Each structure stands twice: as C-alpha cells, then as structure tokens.
Amino acid sequence: MGDMNSKVVLKAEGIVKVYPNGVVANKDVNLEIVAGEIHALIGENGAGKSTLMKILFGMEQPEKGKIYLNGQEVTLDSPKKAINLGIGMVHQHFMLVESLTIAENIVLGKEPKKNGFFLDRREMLKISSEVAEKYNFSINVEEKIENVSVGVKQETEILKALVRGAKILILDEPTAVLTPQETKNLFEELRNLKKQGHTIIFISHKLNEIMEICDRVTIMRHGVTVETKEVKDTSPAEISSKMVGRDVVLHIDKLPAKKGELCLEAKDLCYTNKLGKMMLDHVSFKLYAGEIVSVAGVEGNGQSELAEILSGMKEKNEGEILIENKRMQDYSPKAFREKGVVYIPEDRMSVGSAERMSIRDNIFACKVDQYLKKNVFLDESRMEKDAKKWIEDFQVLCFSSKQKVNMLSGGNIQKVVAARELTEDFKIIIAEQPTRGIDAGTSELIRRKLIEFRDAGAAVLLISADLNEVFELSDKCVVMWNGKINAYFEDTAELTEEELGYYMLGVKNQSKEEVEKIWR
Amino acid sequence: MAMNMNAKVDRYNRYFSIIRFVVAVFIAFFISFVIMAFSTEHPFSALLNLFIGPFTTLRRFSTVLETAIPLTFAGLSVCVMFKARQFNLASEGGFFLGALTSAIVAIYMPLPPVLSIILALFLAGIVGSLVCGIPGICKVKWNSSELVLSLMLNYVALYIGTFIFNQVAKDPSSAYSASFPFREGVNLGNLIPKTRLHYGIFLVAVFVVFTWQFIYKTKWGMKLRIVGENLKFGKYVGIGTTGIIMMSQLLGGFIAGVGGGAEMLGMYSRFQWSALPGYGFDGVVLNILAKENPAYIPIAAFAVAYLRIGADYMYKKSDVASEIVAIIEALVIVLVAANAFLEKYHHKVITRVTAGDKGGKE
Numbered sequence: 001m002g003d004m005n006s007k008v009v010l011k012a013e014g015i016v017k018v019y020p021n022g023v024v025a026n027k028d029v030n031l032e033i034v035a036g037e038i039h040a041l042i043g044e045n046g047a048g049k050s051t052l053m054k055i056l057f058g059m060e061q062p063e064k065g066k067i068y069l070n071g072q073e074v075t076l077d078s079p080k081k082a083i084n085l086g087i088g089m090v091h092q093h094f095m096l097v098e099s100l101t102i103a104e105n106i107v108l109g110k111e112p113k114k115n116g117f118f119l120d121r122r123e124m125l126k127i128s129s130e131v132a133e134k135y136n137f138s139i140n141v142e143e144k145i146e147n148v149s150v151g152v153k154q155e156t157e158i159l160k161a162l163v164r165g166a167k168i169l170i171l172d173e174p175t176a177v178l179t180p181q182e183t184k185n186l187f188e189e190l191r192n193l194k195k196q197g198h199t200i201i202f203i204s205h206k207l208n209e210i211m212e213i214c215d216r217v218t219i220m221r222h223g224v225t226v227e228t229k230e231v232k233d234t235s236p237a238e239i240s241s242k243m244v245g246r247d248v249v250l251h252i253d254k255l256p257a258k259k260g261e262l263c264l265e266a267k268d269l270c271y272t273n274k275l276g277k278m279m280l281d282h283v284s285f286k287l288y289a290g291e292i293v294s295v296a297g298v299e300g301n302g303q304s305e306l307a308e309i310l311s312g313m314k315e316k317n318e319g320e321i322l323i324e325n326k327r328m329q330d331y332s333p334k335a336f337r338e339k340g341v342v343y344i345p346e347d348r349m350s351v352g353s354a355e356r357m358s359i360r361d362n363i364f365a366c367k368v369d370q371y372l373k374k375n376v377f378l379d380e381s382r383m384e385k386d387a388k389k390w391i392e393d394f395q396v397l398c399f400s401s402k403q404k405v406n407m408l409s410g411g412n413i414q415k416v417v418a419a420r421e422l423t424e425d426f427k428i429i430i431a432e433q434p435t436r437g438i439d440a441g442t443s444e445l446i447r448r449k450l451i452e453f454r455d456a457g458a459a460v461l462l463i464s465a466d467l468n469e470v471f472e473l474s475d476k477c478v479v480m481w482n483g484k485i486n487a488y489f490e491d492t493a494e495l496t497e498e499e500l501g502y503y504m505l506g507v508k509n510q511s512k513e514e515v516e517k518i519w520r
Numbered sequence: 521m522a523m524n525m526n527a528k529v530d531r532y533n534r535y536f537s538i539i540r541f542v543v544a545v546f547i548a549f550f551i552s553f554v555i556m557a558f559s560t561e562h563p564f565s566a567l568l569n570l571f572i573g574p575f576t577t578l579r580r581f582s583t584v585l586e587t588a589i590p591l592t593f594a595g596l597s598v599c600v601m602f603k604a605r606q607f608n609l610a611s612e613g614g615f616f617l618g619a620l621t622s623a624i625v626a627i628y629m630p631l632p633p634v635l636s637i638i639l640a641l642f643l644a645g646i647v648g649s650l651v652c653g654i655p656g657i658c659k660v661k662w663n664s665s666e667l668v669l670s671l672m673l674n675y676v677a678l679y680i681g682t683f684i685f686n687q688v689a690k691d692p693s694s695a696y697s698a699s700f701p702f703r704e705g706v707n708l709g710n711l712i713p714k715t716r717l718h719y720g721i722f723l724v725a726v727f728v729v730f731t732w733q734f735i736y737k738t739k740w741g742m743k744l745r746i747v748g749e750n751l752k753f754g755k756y757v758g759i760g761t762t763g764i765i766m767m768s769q770l771l772g773g774f775i776a777g778v779g780g781g782a783e784m785l786g787m788y789s790r791f792q793w794s795a796l797p798g799y800g801f802d803g804v805v806l807n808i809l810a811k812e813n814p815a816y817i818p819i820a821a822f823a824v825a826y827l828r829i830g831a832d833y834m835y836k837k838s839d840v841a842s843e844i845v846a847i848i849e850a851l852v853i854v855l856v857a858a859n860a861f862l863e864k865y866h867h868k869v870i871t872r873v874t875a876g877d878k879g880g881k882e
Contacts, residue, residue: 016871018867018870018871063871311756313755313756332758333755333756333757333758334758334759334760336758337757337758338758343756345756350750350752350753351752351753351756352753352756353750353753354746354749354750354753354754355749355750356749357745357746357749361742361745361746364742365742365746365753365754365757365759366757366758368739368742368743369739372739376738376739377737377738377739378737378738378739378742380737399530403530407530420757
C-alpha cells in the first residue's frame with residue numbers, strides 16, 4: 001500500500017467534535033484513507049471512533065476541521081450527501097425492515113418504478129441479484145429478513161450500500177455478532193470487494209481480525225488519532241499498548257476452580273415469545289458455587305431469554321428453578337435478588353441504569369431499604385461514604401457521585417452497573433455480555449472481578465458471544481442453539497474455537513446423554 | 521484536568537437553564553408588547569399596569585397570594601403523579617370533588633370548627649385520591665391510557681359532583697346556584713384584615729416541604745423517581761413498580777383533594793362551582809415552568825398568579841383585553857418547554873468551555 005502511487009481518497013484533518021453535554025468526543029483527529037485499502041480503526045470505547053465515523057457519514061457535524069474527498073474539500077451535512085458522494089456505512093445495529101425481503105431492503109428508498117408509480121418487482125429482483133452476484137454473495141434475495149441469519153443481514157446491509165454506489169464502505173464492528181465461520185465468510189467478501197476497487201474502513205475491537213484482514217491501522221485514544229501504521233509492520237501487543245496507553249494483560253491468570261455446593265438448578269425451562277417462537281425449549285442445568293459456567297451461542301438462540309428468566313425480568317412458561325435446593329415460588333426480580341441472584345444485563349442503558357439519575361442513585365437503586373434512617377428517610381451520608389468507596393473500587397471515572405450517568409462513557413456506565421450488582425449480598429451472578437462494546441481496561445476489570453468472586457465462592461453464569469471471554473473466564477461451557485443446550489463441555493481449556501463454532505451453528509450436536517452430564 | 525472540566529460544564533449547564541428561562545420570559549413579553557401595541561394606543565401604560573398593578577394595594581397583592589395557593593396545590597399534585605411518568609390529569613376532578621366534599625362536611629358536620637376543618641380537608645384528600653387512583657389502577661391493571669381516561673374522568677367527576685350537590689347541598693332559597701352556608705367558624709380564617717388571605721397559605725407551605733422531602737429524601741420518593749425515570753430499570757432493581765405507581769397517583773390525588781378543600785374553606789362560605797375550576801391543567805403548566813421540582817412550584821405559581829392579577833388590573837385600567845395575558849403565559853411556556861431553544865448558542869459556549877481540554881471523553 002505504501003508505494004508512491006497510492007492515492008488518498010478520504011482525508012480528515014483536525015476534526016473536533018463536542019457533544020451538547022460537553023463530551024469532547026474528537027479532539028484532534030487526522031485520518032488518511034488510501035484507495036483500495038482495508039483500513040482498520042481501533043480504540044477503546046469512548047476513544048471517538050464511532051463519532052468520527054458518524055462525521056464521515058454526515059450524521060454529525062464537526063465543530064472544526066476539514067474533510068477532503070479525492071483531494072477536494074467537502075461538507076458532509078447529511079448521510080444523503082455522503083451516500084451521493086459514494087460513502088456507505090453499515091451500522092452496528094442493522095437498519096433493515098424485518099418483514100420485507102432482502103431484495104426489497106436493498107432497493108428501499110430508490111425502488112425501480114413502473115409508469116413512475118408502481119414498484120417494478122422484476123427490475124428490483126434483477127438489480128439485487130445482479131449486485132449479489134457481482135460481489136460473490138451467495139444469498140437468496142427473495143428471502144425475508146426475519147428468516148435469515150445475522151450474517152446474511154449484514155450482507156444485505158453491505159449490498160444496500162453498494163447499490164447506492166458506495167466506493168468507500170464504513171463497517172462499524174461488523175464481526176461483533178458473527179460466528180467464526182460467518183466472520184471468515186465476511187472476510188472473503190471484503191477481500192473480494194477490495195479487489196474490485198472498493199475502499200473499506202473497518203472498525204473493530206478485535207486485534208486478531210485486524211491483523212488478518214487489514215492493510216493499515218489507525219489507533220485512536222481519548223479522541224485523538226495516535227498513529228497510523230502498516231499492519232505488517234506492527235504487532236497486536238504494540239497496537240494494544242498504544243490503544244490503552246499502557247500494556248494490557250491479554251490473558252488473565254486464574255486458579256483452578258473449587259467446586260462447592262449446588263447453588264442453582266434449572267429444570268425444563270421453556271419460554272415462548274410474543275411472536276409464538278419457542279425461544280427456550282426445555283433447558284436444564286446446574287450451577288455450583290465456585291465455578292464459572294459460560295453459555296456460548298450465536299445471538300438469538302435463547303441466551304438472553306435464559307438470562308432474563310433467571311433474573312425475573314421475563315416469566316417462564318414451563319419448568320422450575322431451585323435455589324439452594326429450595327423451589328422458587330415467586331419469580332419476580334425482587335424475589336431473585338432476595339435469594340442472592342444478581343444480574344448484569346446486556347442492555348446497560350435501558351435496563352441496567354436510569355441514565356438521567358446520578359451515579360449514586362443508580363448504585364443504591366436496589367439498596368434503598370438498607371440505607372435508611374428511622375426506616376423512612378434516606379441515609380445520605382452513609383450512601384455517600386459507600387458510594388465513594390465503590391466508585392474507587394470499581395474505578396468509575398467521574399468528578400462526583402452526583403454526576404449523571406449519561407455523562408459517562410459506555411465503559412464507565414458498565415462499571416456503575418457492576419458496582420451496584422457486585423456489592424449486593426449475593427451467591428449467584430448472572431452476567432449477560434458483561435464486556436460487550438466496552439474498552440479493554442474496563443473489560444479486564446470486570447473479568448477480574450468475576451474471577452475474584454468465583455474464588456470467593458460465588459456461582460457465575462456467563463452469557464457471552466465473545467469467544468475470547470468464554471475461553472478466558474469459564475470453567476465449564478454450554479452452547480445454546482435454537483433454544484436448546486446442544487453441547488456441554490466439562491473443561492473449557494480443552495476446547496477449540498472451531499469446535500465451538502460448529503456447535504454454535506448447530507452443524508454438530510451432542511447427544512442427549514452427553515448434554516445431560518451437566519446434571520451430575 | 522478533565523474532571524474539573526466536567527464539573528465546569530455541569531455548572532455552566534445550570535447557569536444556562538436560568539439564562540434560558542429569563543430570555544424566554546423576555547421574548548414572550550416583547551411579543552406580547554407588539555401585540556398590545558396593535559390593540560391599544562397606550563401600550564406602555566398598559567404594560568406598566570400589568571407589572572405594577574399587583575403591587576399597588578395590599579388587597580391586590582394578597583389576591584396574588586390567594587390565587588397562588590390553589591395553583592401550588594395543583595402543581596404539587598401533578599408533580600407527584602408526573603414523577604412516576606404518569607400523565608394523569610385527574611387532579612382537576614380531584615380538586616373539584618375535594619372542594620365539594622369539604623363543603624358538605626362544613627355544612628353538616630356538628631363538630632367543633634377545628635375538628636370539622638381537619639375532617640373536611642382529610643375527607644377531601646381521600647376523595648381526591650379515589651379520583652386520581654382510578655386512571656392509575658386502570659393503567660397498572662389493563663395498561664389503559666391514563667391521559668385519555670383521566671381527561672374523560674374529569675367530566676364524570678364534574679357531573680357526579682353536580683348531582684350530589686343538587687341532591688344534598690343546594691340551598692333552594694339562594695338567589696344563585698349555591699349550597700347552604702357553611703357552619704359558623706368552619707373556614708380557614710382571615711390572616712390580614714380587609715383581604716381574603718387565609719391560613720391555607722401555611723397549609724400549602726407545609727405541603728411544599730412535605731412533598732419535596734417525600735420525593736427527594738424518603739425511600740418511597742427514591743423508588744418513585746427510579747420508576748419514573750426508567751420503568752424497566754425499576755423492575756430490574758426489584759422495586760414493586762405497580763405499587764409505587766399507585767402510591768404516587770393516590771398521593772397526588774390526595775394533595776389535589778386537600779387543595780380543593782382548602783380553596784373552598786378559605787375563599788368561600790358556600791359551594792358554588794358549576795364547572796371545573798381548571799386548576800388541574802394549571803398544575804401541568806406549573807410543572808413545565810418548575811421543571812417538575814416541588815421546590816420551584818410555589819415560585820411558578822406565584823409568577824402565574826401575579827400575571828393573572830396584573831392582567832386583571834390592566835384590563836380594568838386600560839383598553840387591553842385580559843386575554844393578552846393568556847397569550848403571554850402561553851408564549852413563556854412554549855419557549856421554556858422548547859428544549860432546543862438557544863441550543864446553538866449553548867453548544868457554542870460548551871465548545872469554548874471545553875476547548876483546550878486534554879482529557880477526552882472521560
């Protein structure tokens with residue numbers, strides 16, 4: 001890439017972006033994208049990657065700075081303009097209409113018309129299948145989005161951008177939701193796109209992916225672009241230390257598990273969602289003190305439903321839960337908390353916190369009744385004392401416990417959630433995607449805490465789509481596929497990523513007997 | 521460093537909301553002045569009357585306070601219910617039936633006056649609770665819209681009230697439609713001679729302090745705020761959300777009912793309302809002005825009362841229609857409620873405040 005002929009297609013210079021709440025997301029950002037490369041953008045959460053991409057896609061306007069496209073200065077004041085100039089973006093959360101077909105989604109907004117009014121179905125199918133063929137995407141464009149896998153949804157998003165004439169594609173954490181096999185497939189497609197002259201900006205948290213597919217990498221930290229390097233001239237260790245500004249331990253050492261008493265037993269849990277789909281199909285397992293059991297699986301195979309049922313957020317249709325050999329009578333969140341189950345929910349903004357309330361209010365939301373004077377009035381001095389202690393303990397970066405949660409970055413919000421949950425009087429931790437989308441430093445802190453509590457005798461159920469996390473933390477591992485536990489591994493250490501991937505996709509399934517070992 | 525910068529931004533944001541309020545009021549008055557200029561030949565003297573009017577006599581000033589009392593009750597009532605994110609407008613009906621209840625007690629209860637007053641206010645509160653509890657219970661049980669239900673319920677309250685009034689309290693010998701007079705001494709007295717200012721002003725002060733304490737200093741208040749901010753979060757942290765929602769509706773209704781009772785026993789000697797008094801809706805307006813903080817509600821209530829009395833004076837002294845004031849009120853509220861108002865300027869200053877900050881997002 002670095003040769004003299006390389007042509008800069010997109011250039012950002014001195015970008016400054018300040019959000020209305022005073023958060024300086026981009027302070028001095030300089031980025032040069034060369035034609036035909038796959039350019040990685042890496043950084044911790046809150047480093048300003050997403051903001052920069054939103055600026056390049058016209059969704060946000062910078063306070064200062066210039067953007068050049070093919071050497072000409074441009075003002076990107078709306079996504080529409082960016083699209084017209086050949087910039088396309090695939091968001092982390094898909095922007096697709098579930099009830100429409102792939103083809104309909106691809107042409108949506110620029111549908112071919114018959115007589116200037118009616119939708120030209122034939123032309124629509126032609127456009128979408130042609131583009132899929134051109135870029136070697138093996139998908140059936142007549143299928144409805146609600147019936148296809150996450151990988152295909154992502155391919156649809158990419159095709160949508162391509163049909164609109166995107167020469168530069170921005171992919172925001174495209175692999176976060178994919179299985180290893182789907183990721184491999186995506187990379188194949190990206191290489192192909194590159195071959196056909198497209199330029200790709202690839203945002204990721206995952207170092208190994210960047211090493212595998214990208215040509216150059218730009219590292220961001222605290223709203224500043226630290227450095228741009230050729231991938232072949234760098235190493236994962238170098239990138240991660242530049243990203244965090246210190247050396248991150250990529251591996252957490254842990255002591256062997258000391259299996260204790262039976263803490264939680266689930267028997268034949270079933271749950272059918274509002275659309276009538278059976279999300280949990282007779283799921284049974286046991287959790288013992290002193291062990292971390294992880295639930296791996298592609299998203300949407302029942303893991304979040306399982307977590308929600310085990311925390312009382314959803315009510316099961318069938319089955320029962322026993323905690324310390326006592327059958328639960330009441331399945332409300334309150335009852336679970338009283339029995340010593342704490343829950344770190346996947347959605348920290350809409351479930352895990354009240355964002356317009358203070359850090360202190362968030363931490364004490366579930367402890368109100370323990371911090372009272374005369375049984376009625378809030379004991380604010382005691383709250384403040386403990387809040388200070390826990391804020392320090394969980395390293396929440398803030399200027400006061402009265403700061404509102406929505407002023408914090410994602411990682412710090414997660415620390416607030418952890419500080420609330422892990423200071424309860426608990427025996428069982430249900431952690432659902434506890435480190436998703438948060439920076440390496442916070443992830444490390446939360447993982448260490450989970451291990452610390454495991455060693456102190458807590459039972460941990462870790463639901464994670466991040467295989468590194470599964471391998472790093474768990475003692476035992478189950479895989480969920482299609483609402484069932486389809487594999488059980490006694491010892492995570494003996495497992496490989498490929499092997500796990502097959503079970504996650506349901507290509508392989510263990511026999512009933514093998515899975516039932518979990519009962520012993 | 522970055523930490524201080526955040527504190528600075530926080531402080532600045534607080535100043536900004538005050539500045540925005542003042543500018544909003546100023547612009548509203550300016551527009552009103554322009555409108556006045558079209559409708560009168562002496563817009564300056566009209567404007568002067570509007571501002572100075574309420575202060576010209578003690579009697580007039582006390583009228584401002586008298587008007588502010590029911591407004592404050594209504595504001596507090598709506599505030600407590602809104603804190604649970606329930607747009608329950610049944611305060612209006614609660615106010616009306618509370619007033620009627622206290623009137624009936626004041627007419628018939630053969631107790632010493634002080635006991636009668638206490639009983640009248642208490643029963644008025646209970647009736648208010650019942651009225652506001654209905655939309656609440658329908659919401660938590662069947663997820664019906666509390667907004668629509670409470671709006672309709674207000675008319676039910678009005679006509680049930682009118683029916684009861686006709687059956688048990690109407691004085692046939694009265695020249696106008698009014699109840700029998702209240703028993704001797706069953707009223708909230710007179711604070712300053714030659715005015716109608718009554719002891720209800722102390723009662724309302726107690727309610728302001730009580731409501732503020734309740735919302736910000738008690739366990740119920742904290743749970744109420746949590747549930748109002750994020751219902752899912754409330755459920756997740758183990759709060760009995762339906763109980764908290766119901767509690768806030770009943771308490772809001774109680775305040776409305778007591779407000780109706782205090783207004784009746786403070787300002788009247790017979791019940792004579794034949795239409796809804798409108799305080800429930802005023803309560804909503806006050807909460808917009810006071811940003812749903814009970815401590816600011818009396819201030820907002822005073823401001824609105826001041827405007828209304830000033831308007832009355834202006835109307836009597838000049839040829840400007842008192843409706844102008846309704847326009848000013850509406851303009852202030854629109855500008856205060858508009859979150860984006862002055863946002864560009866705000867953003868510019870925030871950018872300047874944070875310029876040179878080296879700390880990044882954290």
